[in-house]
Amino acid sequence: MERFNFVFVVAGLGCFALAFVIQAVLPMAQYSGVEVVTMEQLSQDVPYQFEQLAEDYPTEFAAAFPDADFPTMPEKFAEALKTGKGSYVAEACWHCHTQQIRRRDPNKPNEVSGVGGDIQRWASDTASESIPAEYFNEMNYPHLFGTRRVGPDLFRESGRHSNDWHLAHFWNPRETSPYSVMPSYRWFFDDDQGLIPNKRGLSIVAYMQWLGSWHTQFAPTKYDNLPDVTFFDETDYPEVLIEVDDGGDEYGDDAYGDAEEDY
Numbered sequence: 721m722e723r724f725n726f727v728f729v730v731a732g733l734g735c736f737a738l739a740f741v742i743q744a745v746l747p748m749a750q751y752s753g754v755e756v757v758t759m760e761q762l763s764q765d766v767p768y769q770f771e772q773l774a775e776d777y778p779t780e781f782a783a784a785f786p787d788a789d790f791p792t793m794p795e796k797f798a799e800a801l802k803t804g805k806g807s808y809v810a811e812a813c814w815h816c817h818t819q820q821i822r823r824r825d826p827n828k829p830n831e832v833s834g835v836g837g838d839i840q841r842w843a844s845d846t847a848s849e850s851i852p853a854e855y856f857n858e859m860n861y862p863h864l865f866g867t868r869r870v871g872p873d874l875f876r877e878s879g880r881h882s883n884d885w886h887l888a889h890f891w892n893p894r895e896t897s898p899y900s901v902m903p904s905y906r907w908f909f910d911d912d913q914g915l916i917p918n919k920r921g922l923s924i925v926a927y928m929q930w931l932g933s934w935h936t937q938f939a940p941t942k943y944d945n946l947p948d949v950t951f952f953d954e955t956d957y958p959e960v961l962i963e964v965d966d967g968g969d970e971y972g973d974d975a976y977g978d979a980e981e982d983y
């Protein structure tokens with residue numbers, strides 16, 4: 721009987737040692753040469769949405785991040801990212817959201833939604849799956865891959881919605897997404913109407929807008945970088961509008977006569 725005990729002890733220790741080598745020693749050796757991007761380095765690229773938060777919520781922003789060196793404020797941004805990620809972990813957002821765009825057959829439709837694979841669903845603007853280099857930074861230590869997808873993947877969240885959309889959504893997800901099962905996070909606000917985001921609120925939005933910003937931060941949605949918008953000249957109105965707009969002969973029959981006859 722004692723011999724059996726001995727065998728079990730050795731087998732147990734052996735399994736432990738093997739697991740330790742495979743899961744800890746080998747990966748450490750494999751990645752020991754990889755340079756990890758520090759918080760200081762990654763916070764140099766401040767996405768424009770963070771500046772927008774400062775512009776749109778000046779009082780709240782000043783209360784949350786005093787003495788911000790507007791508009792370039794990497795230290796404040798780093799602080800917001802850490803606070804935002806802290807909330808993401810503490811509120812267990814990772815229970816429902818993943819942060820990994822997989823390369824599964826992009827054209828294979830999802831059984832429920834009928835949409836294609838990960839790339840088509842959540843990364844269509846970048847058309848790329850997530851790659852190891854995107855995780856080699858302090859913000860991903862530990863990484864937040866997540867395991868379940870009750871909600872959408874968030875690894876390319878930046879720029880998908882505006883700051884205001886996010887705040888409204890955190891206040892009450894069903895205001896923006898009618899059938900949402902996401903809980904509301906009222907403690908991200910200091911009032912009872914969802915108008916005064918506090919430090920946690922501003923930070924979680926900053927974190928959402930950072931995720932994937934390394935791909936999209938030069939998107940044309942930037943306020944001061946809007947593409948030239950050509951407004952309709954009134955003669956350019958599509959014909960279908962003419963009937964609706966044409967209360968009387970304001971524009972004369974000459975210009976639109978033919979179109980009117982068509983209806």
Ligand code: HEC
Pocket residue numbers: 807808811812813814815816817870871872874877880893894896897899900901902903905924928
């Ligand atoms: C119970 C599961 C659940 C939890 C917990 C949860 N969410 Fe969600 N989330 C969802 C669902 C479902 C949706 C899709 C419907 C919607 O837009 O609300 C969603 C949508 C989102 C979206 C919009 C994604 C997009 O691109 O449209 C963001 C951003 C988001 N969640 C962030 C968070 C954050 C941050 C937390 C934690 C503070 C969190 N979620 C916690 C389920 C959850």
